Amino acid sequence: MDLLTALGAALAAAHFGAPLAYYAAARRWLKTPWRIKPDPAYLPAVTVAIPTYNEARNIEEKLEDVYRQDYPRDRLEIIVVDSASTDGTAERAKRWAAAHPDADVKVVEEPQRRGKASALNAALATARGEVFVITDADCRWPQRDALRRAVSWLADPAVGAVTCLKKPTADGPATVEAGYRDRYNVLRLAESKKWATPIFHGELAAYKTELLRKIGGFPLDIGADDSHTATKIAAMGYRAVAAEDLWCVEAVPRNGYHRWRIRRAQHLLQHLLKMPAAEAPPPMRPILLAEKYLHLANPWLLPAAVAALATAATPPALALLAAGAAALALRPYRTWAAAQLYLMAAAVRNLQDKELIWDKQDK
Incomplete structure (x- = not known):
């Protein structure tokens, strides 16, 4: 496997691996008790x-x-x-x-x-x-x-x-x-x-x-x-x-x-x-770090992986690109890919306008 193909495969693995690992950790956290005691009788102003x-x-x-x-x-x-x-x-x-x-x-x-x-x-x-x-x-x-x-x-x-x-x-x-x-x-x-x-x-x-x-x-x-x-x-x-x-x-x-x-x-x-x-606080720090990475850095690994694989154009690289294109037939994958595009577009848009005041959209 040539260097570009290996790089593209590694970037793709990192892009998909990090959120999958975080989601797996999240599923484990769901099984933990809340350690919070809601009180239905509490009725403040x-x-x-x-x-x-x-x-x-x-x-x-x-x-x-x-x-x-x-x-x-x-x-x-x-x-x-x-x-x-x-x-x-x-x-x-x-x-x-x-x-x-x-x-x-x-x-x-x-x-x-x-x-x-x-x-x-x-x-x-x-x-x-x-x-x-x-x-x-x-x-x-x-x-x-x-x-x-x-x-x-x-x-x-x-x-x-x-x-x-x-x-x-x-x-x-x-x-x-x-x-x-x-x-x-x-x-x-x-x-x-x-x-x-x-x-x-x-x-x-x-x-x-x-x-x-x-x-x-x-x-x-x-x-x-x-x-x-x-x-x-x-x-x-x-x-x-x-x-x-x-x-x-x-x-x-x-x-x-x-x-x-x-x-x-x-x-x-x-x-x-x-x-x-x-x-x-220490219990929240890994959560915040993970969300920062997943929103700010991880989306950019996807186009980098595609660019490396397309440039390599080796049979393994083309096979990976074909597999990624075929996966778009799956709704969860399309949803994920769209979210990455929105995050990248948002990062670019933030360089021009923070959109703190925006046009009203009909819903």
């Missing part, structure tokens, strides 16, 4: 923050979504922070609030659009809840006791933040997204059982308000504000977990799906680059 921009189609249904929760009304505050919408989102939120006087709803209108993190910080500044929950206007909580479930995990003094697992809606792009989410959710649960996951979900993420304020709120210079705050809280020695009994339904855009995936990948890469592994 909760603030739910809903940042909006041109969400007129969704805001009333989202408010109903939160309103339907079986959490005690006298312990639930809802803050809608509208970032200079042009479609009447704030007016619809105010109208809904007026029609539901038993709900504690505040509508904060920002004079200009500054991004999601800025809106969340505006809500955090006046939040009265001991627990601060963030959610998106275009997602839904299918469980009427979602808030109770989330908060129950925070009853344990060792837990500082908790998030949901996710299911996509609709068909089309959502079918691809579902395949990706299946393995994604396994990793989030496994990391949580090990100690903490560095990847949170803005559809439903709950934090102890005191800890959020200690870390200075949500970062303004990167995306993935939900994940970064949770990881900063974990760096303080608390656990940040994805709860196995907590689910949200996320809307997936029918148009612009690839752009949506790239933007989300951009924000995740920004978070992982900004968070030093040295700051993570």
Whole structure:
């Protein structure tokens, strides 16, 4: 075997071997006990923050979504922070609030659009809840006791933040997204059982308000504000977990799906680059290091392997390339390959624009 063929084969083995090894470790972690004691009787004051921009189609249904929760009304505050919408989102939120006087709803209108993190910080500044929950206007909580479930995990003094697992809606792009989410959710649960996951979900993420304020709120210079705050809280020695009994339904855009995936990948890469592994507590450090490698470095081994094998053009090299092409017939492999392309595109895009403020996409 010539040098280029050997190099290409080694790069391909490393590219596929590292995530497979991590996934195998994750499957073992799933078998470990939680060492967390959720308490369903724990019912602190909760603030739910809903940042909006041109969400007129969704805001009333989202408010109903939160309103339907079986959490005690006298312990639930809802803050809608509208970032200079042009479609009447704030007016619809105010109208809904007026029609539901038993709900504690505040509508904060920002004079200009500054991004999601800025809106969340505006809500955090006046939040009265001991627990601060963030959610998106275009997602839904299918469980009427979602808030109770989330908060129950925070009853344990060792837990500082908790998030949901996710299911996509609709068909089309959502079918691809579902395949990706299946393995994604396994990793989030496994990391949580090990100690903490560095990847949170803005559809439903709950934090102890005191800890959020200690870390200075949500970062303004990167995306993935939900994940970064949770990881900063974990760096303080608390656990940040994805709860196995907590689910949200996320809307997936029918148009612009690839752009949506790239933007989300951009924000995740920004978070992982900004968070030093040295700051993570020892139980979380291998998790953070693995996620950094898998997102920041590993994707680039794939094109390097393909380039080396194509340049070598030896029978073994061509056989490996043919096997890789044939594997695209398998949905899990296509899902994996697409994720690598999104991560590489996101890394390049981050050199030009961080996409901290983005165009609204219909879902």
